[in-house]
Each structure stands twice: as C-alpha cells, then as structure tokens.
Amino acid sequence: MLPIPERVRTLAATAGVAKLSIDGTPSPARGGVDERGRPVLLVLPGEALHGLRADAVLAVNLTAMRLLGEVTHPRGLIEVQGWAEAVPEEEARAAAVAVAAHCADESLFDALERFGERDAPRLLRVDVGQVVYLTGQESGLLDADDYLGAAPDPLSETAERVLAHVNESHRAQLTAGVSRQLGEAAGEVWLWELDRFGATVRVDSSLVRFPWPSPAHSGLCLETALRGLLCTC
Numbered sequence: 001m002l003p004i005p006e007r008v009r010t011l012a013a014t015a016g017v018a019k020l021s022i023d024g025t026p027s028p029a030r031g032g033v034d035e036r037g038r039p040v041l042l043v044l045p046g047e048a049l050h051g052l053r054a055d056a057v058l059a060v061n062l063t064a065m066r067l068l069g070e071v072t073h074p075r076g077l078i079e080v081q082g083w084a085e086a087v088p089e090e091e092a093r094a095a096a097v098a099v100a101a102h103c104a105d106e107s108l109f110d111a112l113e114r115f116g117e118r119d120a121p122r123l124l125r126v127d128v129g130q131v132v133y134l135t136g137q138e139s140g141l142l143d144a145d146d147y148l149g150a151a152p153d154p155l156s157e158t159a160e161r162v163l164a165h166v167n168e169s170h171r172a173q174l175t176a177g178v179s180r181q182l183g184e185a186a187g188e189v190w191l192w193e194l195d196r197f198g199a200t201v202r203v204d205s206s207l208v209r210f211p212w213p214s215p216a217h218s219g220l221c222l223e224t225a226l227r228g229l230l231c232t233c
Contacts, residue, residue, distance in 0.1 A: 174229070174230055
C-alpha cells in the first residue's frame with residue numbers, strides 16, 4: 001500500500017472541492033487542487049473571502065470519487081485546514097487551470113484578465129496547517145510538512161487509465177482472476193485502486209487488497225503485474 005502521505009496526496013490530486021467553511025461558517029465553494037496539493041479557490045465579489053482577511057481560518061473538504069458503471073462512489077474524504085492566502089500573479093494561470101479541471105466557470109477569465117482589480121473575481125489558496133483524511137478503512141491526521149512534502153504516486157496517471165480500461169472492457173477476466181485468488185466465486189467485482197504496490201478490488205461492498213510481489217517501477221511493470229491478477233490459468 002502507498003505510504004499514507006503519498007496516498008492522501010494521490011487522492012487529493014484528482015479530488016474536487018465539495019465544501020468550504022470560513023471560521024466555521026459555510027461559504028460557496030469552487031475550486032481544485034494545485035501541484036503541491038493546496039486547495040485553490042475561485043472567489044466572487046460579494047463573497048466572504050473576497051475581502052481577504054489574513055487570519056481567516058479555512059476548512060476545505062475535498063472528495064475523490066470513483067465511477068463504477070453508472071454509480072459514483074467516494075474513494076476518499078480529505079479536509080484541508082489552514083489559512084487563506086492570495087495566489088501570486090505569476091502563479092495565477094496555473095491556479096486557474098487547477099480550478100477549471102473541476103469547475104469550468106467563466107469568471108476564471110475575469111480573474112486572470114482583471115487580476116488585482118478590487119471588484120474582480122479572486123484566486124485564493126489554502127496555506128495548509130493540517131489535513132484530516134478518511135479513505136477506505138483508514139483515517140487520521142497529517143501535519144503540513146508531511147502532506148506538502150509528499151507527492152502523488154508517480155504512476156497514478158497510468159494507473160487511472162488502465163483501471164478505467166479494465167473496468168470497462170475486462171471485468172469478466174477480473175472476476176475470474178479474483179475468484180481464483182480467493183478460492184471461491186466472487187460476486188460483483190470492480191477494480192477500485194491501482195498503484196505501484198498493488199491493486200485494491202471491490203468485491204460486492206468489501207475492499208480486497210492484492211499486493212504485487214515487488215513494486216512496479218514503470219507503467220509497463222504496472223500493466224504486467226495487473227495481468228497476473230487477471231490471468232485465470
């Protein structure tokens with residue numbers, strides 16, 4: 001299994017902003033996550049965060065989801081707690097791209113083209129203090145150094161592509177392979193997580209982990225390891 005900080009960062013990299021609270025008060029939430037794992041927010045004129053207070057305490061809830069067939073399930077819930085800070089102008093375009101990945105709001109254009117104007121939409125981010133996570137059967141707390149010092153699984157993009165392909169086109173093979181591994185007929189089987197250390201499979205409503213004999217060091221190694229699970233021989 002991925003180390004917890006890396007796992008949480010991997011989930012955060014694909015998560016959307018589900019909820020925002022300012023000093024404990026709910027506020028409109030539009031945003032994404034930047035390359036360091038910090039939530040980035042698009043804030044419109046008139047909203048509480050628009051007149052930025054340096055001491056405003058934020059809690060941003062991120063939700064990573066998994067689509068299985070036609071049903072979407074939560075993979076992980078992450079609450080990033082910290083303080084509001086303005087995105088520097090030289091980083092504004094990258095921040096806007098991070099927001100647009102989850103919220104294609106036309107106000108992003110105004111935030112870039114009118115950057116710094118008093119009545120323009122603003123791009124803010126969270127100066128991380130700590131991170132609370134709930135993923136599968138694991139929950140806990142990460143301090144800012146552990147969270148920001150980690151990076152997403154380097155094979156995560158390949159893993160997501162391969163996982164989607166298997167769930168769309170090879171579930172019969174997956175079910176047969178998992179049944180062989182378990183020594184009994186498996187029920188409804190989906191590939192849930194895939195990383196360089198192994199695969200997690202959802203069998204009915206339970207999660208079963210299948211570690212690789214050795215960690216995968218490339219996309220090709222990852223695909224080869226997964227074929228071992230799919231093989232019914």
